[in-house]
Amino acid sequence: MAQRKRATIREVAQATGLSPAAVSYALRGMQVSEETMQRVRQAAAELGYEADPIARALASGRTGMIGLLCGSLEDLWQQSLAVGIGRALRDKDRYALILDAAGDPARERTLALQLRDQRVDGLIVQPVDPAARFWADLADSLPVVAIGDALLHGHTAAEVVFDNRRGVTMALEYVRDKGHRHVAVLTPTRPSTPDRPADVHVIAEAERLGLDIDVRTAGQGLADSAEVATGLLTRPDRPTAVFCFSDSIAYGVYKAAGELGLSVPQDVAVMGYDDHPMSELLGLTTVNWDLDGIVRAAVKLVVAASDGKAHHRRIVQAPGLRERLSVQPPARR
Amino acid sequence: MAQRKRATIREVAQATGLSPAAVSYALRGMQVSEETMQRVRQAAAELGYEADPIARALASGRTGMIGLLCGSLEDLWQQSLAVGIGRALRDKDRYALILDAAGDPARERTLALQLRDQRVDGLIVQPVDPAARFWADLADSLPVVAIGDALLHGHTAAEVVFDNRRGVTMALEYVRDKGHRHVAVLTPTRPSTPDRPADVHVIAEAERLGLDIDVRTAGQGLADSAEVATGLLTRPDRPTAVFCFSDSIAYGVYKAAGELGLSVPQDVAVMGYDDHPMSELLGLTTVNWDLDGIVRAAVKLVVAASDGKAHHRRIVQAPGLRERLSVQPPARR
DNA sequence: TCGCTTCACTGATACGTTTCAGTGAAACGC
DNA sequence: GCGTTTCACTGAAACGTATCAGTGAAGCGA
Structure with a gap:
């Protein structure tokens, strides 16, 4: 009720006998005398004045916000990433505007443009x-x-690149070394583009390693992939191992396997990709990325770029292998 | 580079020979002739005009955004909730500004006020x-x-209430019925308030059921609770069952148990609370809430309220029990 | 002392919309 | 035919800040 109207910069100006411009300068620590600084600070505190972020955005074109456009938040690892980035930005007094493209390129475009219109100071994106x-x-x-x-053709201010080629190689070699020959590959749904580097690489690597692979697309999340996995695991010639291109997809395979009475890794080996915190509990062997490092790198780059400090840097993330229990040699059949 | 400046409403006005005000009205479908409507639409399309959301927010005080202030996004279930709410809002052409109080009341205050300053049209909050x-x-x-x-003393426009008393009773009765007498309770860390209804109820219910309980606070996420659980499970008189006040906490117990070589449910029974998607995979018996229903209810209420259509409604969510494998009768020792 | 620079600040305008108070014309009731 | 509504639209004033182009005074070197 009481609803006292917010103080404006004009009132602070009046209270101090200065012009609004001077107050504006003072509050942002620009070129004012020590005494004025003090007076403004005090008056602002007394009036409970805080600059209106909307008016500020309109006038200056900046908001202090960073847009975060996720490819698909159905993926648990991307959820972790989003939360991490939100937190890291907060520590730098920036705020994240988190949006979810839900795997849809058209939506991605709309949201990206919307973010620009919102005057975000920078954009972190996992492009669909x-x-x-x-x-x-x-x-x-x-x-x-x-x-x-697969990134933005050098148009970006900066990039945090996953060495997916290496990651895929590590995963497939590991599965091969455990004795698997017939392996299914479950990839997230992506828009059909002529070149999908990772998938192409998967096929090439499989060939090199003498693997008999079967690539399928499996949505983004646990539910979709469970469905696909059910189809896969009920076939008479079911693969002895499944390589999932995200841990979320792997969880879907666990679910499907569980429902079919199959156990991992005895009946089917599962190899993941990402290393979500839950994977440890499930004993999922997976390719590991340094989530914390990615978060820090992305935030550092976007903040620097939004301050006009840096240009087109590129940070490459190397994968690691988290060996757990989900991939064991195939049983004889 | 090319950077063609955006078209403004003035240019559309000029192109149509109308006043900016008329264009503004037309674009929002208010009181204009059919012909004008058409002309404006066409001119806007040709110029690629879209209203600037910031200027619009400044003038109208509305943004179309809904703030979502989460208690702690370290909790996986709250992550799911946030994602769900973001998605549901998008379907109503609203957008969510998601912020994370990280369990800190001071931060919660700051962020809530910030959200108001951002002119969000409404706020959904899981209060810390x-x-x-x-x-x-x-x-x-x-x-x-x-x-x-525990809600906001009737100050809110609306509430989606969990019947936690019932949930707690269900959980504890289930554990008791399975034969457990000595059970630990792990609750998320909350600010120390004189009355914590749920915890108080836990103690009362435990007494009623003749349970010997040991209540501990265990952070919000998997990592923290694993640490607390390790302490708990290494005690000589370790409890035969652990009731966790969130599935995330339960996951921490699984982790701790795994590291100690204890298995669930043979060595220790674990009862969860929330029913996160991963709980199915882990076989965690847990109290289930209708996440989808909660999301829909919250979004419906906030959208209605922001349109000035509703006042103080209260929707109560009933808990269910998802019986899985993690709670079995205690082994004789 | 003079000209030049620097400093601290002011006045005015810009940012791009919404919205309020009209305004003239047409429609309407009687 | 006259007063009253309604309609479609206009002009101008917000909204609350940032910023640009000055401005007067002080400081400085010679």
Whole structure:
């Protein structure tokens, strides 16, 4: 009720006998005398004045917010990433505007443009469709840092790149070394683009390693992949191992296996990719990325770029292998 | 580079020979002739005009955004909730500004006020400290819908209430019926308030059921609770069952148990609370809430309230029991 | 003393919309 | 045919800040 109207900069100006401009300068620590500084500070405190972020955004074109556009938040690892980035930004007094493209390129475009209109100071994105044209325009009007694999053709301010080729090789070699020959590969659904580097690499590597693979797309989350996995595991010639291109997908395989009365790793080996915190509990052997390092790198890059301090840096993340229990040699049949 | 400046409403006005005001009205479908409507639509399309959300927010005081202030995003179930709410809002052409209080009441206050300054049209909150004073002021200046247990003393526009008393009773009765007498209770860390209904109820119920309980606070996430659980499980008189006040905490117990070579449920029974998707995979017996229903209810209430359509509604969620494998009768020792 | 620079501050305008108070014309009731 | 509504629209004033182009005074070197 009481609803006291907020104090404006004009009132602070009046209280101190200065002009609004001087108050504005003082509050942002620019070129004012020590005495004025003090007076303004005090008056602002007394009036409970705080600059209106919307008016500030309109006038200055900056908001202090960083947009975070996730490829698909159905993926648990991406959830962790989003939470981590939100937290890291907060520690730098920036705030994240988190949006979810839900795997849809059209939505990705809409949201990205919307974020720009919201005057975010920078954008962190895990592109669904890295080949889309609008990224170039977007990167011209604000700092963009891309996280992931196939990136934005050098239009970005910066990139945190996963060495997925290496990751895939590690995973497949591990599975091969455990004795598997017939392995299914479950990848997240992505827009059909002529070149999907990771998938292409999977096929090439499988060939090199003499693996008989079967690549399928399996949605983004646990539920979708469970369905696909059910189809896969009920076939007469079911694979002895499944390599999932995200831990979330692997969880779906666990679910499907459980429902079919199959056990991991005795009846089917499962190899993951990401290393979500839950994977430890499930004993999922998986490719590991340094989530914390990725978060820090992305935040550092976007903050620097939004301050005009840096240009097009590229940080490459190396994968590790978390060996747990879910991949064992195949049983004789 | 090219950076063509955005079209403004003035340019559309000029192109149509109307006043900016008329264009503004037309674009929002208010009181204009059919012909004008058409002309404006066409001109806007040709110029690629879209209203600037910031300017709009400054002038109208509305943004179309809904703030979502989570108690602690370290909790996986709250992550799911946030993702779900974000998605549901998007379906109503609203967008969520998701912030994480990280269990800190001071931060919660700061962020809530910040959200108001951002002119969100409404606020969905899982309060860390429901007793805090500022909620009253806040609810006076914008629609607030609270999700959870101990709520905001009627200051809110609406509430989605969990019947935690019932949930706790169900959980404890189930554990008792399985034959457990000595059970530990792990609750999330909350600010110390004189009355914590749920905890108080836990103690009362335990007494009624003749349970010997040991209540401990265990952080919010998997990592913290694992540490607490390790302490608990290495005691000579370790409890035969652990009731965790969130599935995330239960996961921590699994982790601790795994590291100690203890197995669930043979060596220790674990009862969860929330029913996160992963709990199915782990076979965690848990109290189940209708996440989807909660999401829909919260979004519906906040959207209605932000449109000035509803006042103080209260929706009560009933718990269910998901019986899985993690609670079995205690082994003789 | 003079000119030049630096400093601290002011006045005005810009940012791009919404919205309030009209305004003239047409429609309407009687 | 006259007063009253309604309609479609206009002009101008918000909204609350940042910032640009000055401005007067002080400081400085020669």
